[in-house]
Amino acid sequence: MNNITGAMTALITPFKNGKVDTVCYERLIKRQIEQGIDAVVPVGTTGESATLSHAEHKECIEIAVATCKGTHVKVIAGAGSNATHEACDIAKHAQAVGADGLLSVAPYYNKPSQEGLYQHYKAIASSVEIPFMLYNVPGRTGVDIEANTAIRLFDDVSNIYAIKEATGSLERAIELLSKRPNFCVISGDDAIDFPMLANGASGIISVTANILPNLKSQLVHASLNGDFKTAKEVSNKLYAINNALFCESNPIPIKAAMYIAGLLDTLEYRLPLTPPSDVTMQRLEETLKNYEVKK
Numbered sequence: 001m002n003n004i005t006g007a008m009t010a011l012i013t014p015f016k017n018g019k020v021d022t023v024c025y026e027r028l029i030k031r032q033i034e035q036g037i038d039a040v041v042p043v044g045t046t047g048e049s050a051t052l053s054h055a056e057h058k059e060c061i062e063i064a065v066a067t068c069k070g071t072h073v074k075v076i077a078g079a080g081s082n083a084t085h086e087a088c089d090i091a092k093h094a095q096a097v098g099a100d101g102l103l104s105v106a107p108y109y110n111k112p113s114q115e116g117l118y119q120h121y122k123a124i125a126s127s128v129e130i131p132f133m134l135y136n137v138p139g140r141t142g143v144d145i146e147a148n149t150a151i152r153l154f155d156d157v158s159n160i161y162a163i164k165e166a167t168g169s170l171e172r173a174i175e176l177l178s179k180r181p182n183f184c185v186i187s188g189d190d191a192i193d194f195p196m197l198a199n200g201a202s203g204i205i206s207v208t209a210n211i212l213p214n215l216k217s218q219l220v221h222a223s224l225n226g227d228f229k230t231a232k233e234v235s236n237k238l239y240a241i242n243n244a245l246f247c248e249s250n251p252i253p254i255k256a257a258m259y260i261a262g263l264l265d266t267l268e269y270r271l272p273l274t275p276p277s278d279v280t281m282q283r284l285e286e287t288l289k290n291y292e293v294k295k
Helices: 022-034 056-066 085-097 114-126 146-158 170-179 191-196 213-224 229-242 253-262 279-289
Strands: 008-011 038-039 075-078 102-107 130-136 160-165 184-187 201-205
Touching: 022 056, 038 146, 056 075, 056 085, 056 213, 056 253, 075 085, 075 229, 085 114, 102 114, 114 130, 114 146, 130 146, 146 160, 160 170, 170 184, 170 191, 184 191, 191 201, 191 213, 201 213, 213 229, 229 253, 229 279, 253 279
Parallel strands: 008 038, 008 201, 038 075, 075 102, 102 130, 130 160, 160 184, 184 201
Antiparallel strands: none
16 A cells, blocks of 8 residues: 655635536646645545535546546545545545545544544445545544544554644644554644654645645655755745634635635635635735745
């Protein structure tokens, strides 16, 4: 099994007149390929997967696979749900259409026990053969995949190779890496990508990379090559945009920033997400003046 690591982008899902803008989606993925990203992650939580129909979800995976075919860029398809059988269905479809791996967010709202999380993930990962990544973001899901549960899954299920950690806790990442050095920890918080990588993380899945894939890939590749001086410089440069992109619920600011930068033709969200405030738009406009966004 080939572990997928490095610089990875949590793709937004563009909408036009209430529907997925498939032309724009393909264009955005091609831009990621051209600017050094190692893998794209369609229909994760940044891709507003919670408000997509299953048909839309599957179509986005298919577009990503088709666009990345024949390139160096891998596709880690979002396959998360708070219903285990639905996540299994998406996971099987992703494998069937050629996705290279899967990312599955912890089930939200249900608040399962640690045993429930274990059984949930074991069922999904066992339904496929491709590499599988857990996704821990308790601030959004209401449940924490505790370190011992993640390690148990890594030990027991052969294709579970990684966890995207978005707890904001360096201590959690260090705990996992100290107990299982071969367990790939992936940073899920743009603000702490550099310290995560410096402490042994194998890569990032980034929101900011939607707009600045060149800088985020430079940060990751410098870190993984041991050039921490360069990586720190890039990290410092990215601080302002990383901070601004989370001033409202993700992906509200990142889609607005991409619209301001001319990467999106329309600025649309699915309710209950709404457009950003005027204050946020102004902040994003001012922040973006400090960056060169390559089209």
